[in-house]
Amino acid sequence: PDALDDIVNMMEDEEKDITMIGFDKFFPFPQDGTEDITITQDPSHGDLSGITFTASSDTDAAKLAQWTLTYTPDPNYNGPDSFNYTVYNPNNPNNGGVSDEGTISIDINSINDSPVLGDIANVSINEDSDTTFTVLYSDVEDALIATAFSDSANVVVSINSESESAEITIDATNDYSGSSSVTVTVTEDKEQIELPVSVSSSFVVTINPVNDPPVITSSPSSTDVELGTTFSYQVNVAD
DSSP states (O other): OEEOOEEEEEETTOOEEEEEEEEOSSSOOOSSSOSEEEEEEOOSSEEEEEEEEEOOOOTGGGGEEEEEEEEEEOTTOOEEEEEEEEEEOTTOOGGGGBOOOEEEEEEEEOOOOOOEEOOOOOEEEETTOEEEEEEEEEOSSSOEEEEEEESOTTEEEEEEEOSSEEEEEEEEOTTOOEEEEEEEEEEEOTTTOSSOOEEEEEEEEEEEOOOOOOEEEEOOOOOOOOTTOOOOOOOEEEO
């Protein structure tokens, strides 16, 4: 018998059902499950599972034996892979009914994996203070650029973006208290990919009010008065 070669195309990170065919021109396969298949060389970048045999009742089709299995590539792998197999026909007396090796060649096409950015914890700081923290992100293929946006003009966000992390500083305008939503967006480097993919994560910034002490904003100019004299001054105070 012959174990037929084949070429399979598939996408990265997807499973593929692959059919393997044995052919015997002179000795039809019994089509009763006694024919068999042996994987003689496993794939280098994936796994095989679930081999099943499909019988045929057609006389002409009995020259063929068909098996199906599932090929699962390694995560994020793209490129070539292959495995070898032999078929066994108990009706063929030659070479013990075993074929030479057949090869299934697999071409795994790449996909653009999205960046990964986890949830960012909410931030709470006191009025007239600031805080700095780091967010982490990743992409199996590309460098990343991070940006940040606040929906309040009173909450100022600055960011120092690196390829896998960013340092974010939250500051508020003087005497402001309240809350704002801040959104961090991570985008694939546009110089390295034609259609960059972005992901975003939002968190809430709460600025807690602080009881500020009163402040004297104006006072009268100095003057001389006689002891025992009654006088009055106007003093302006803000809080």
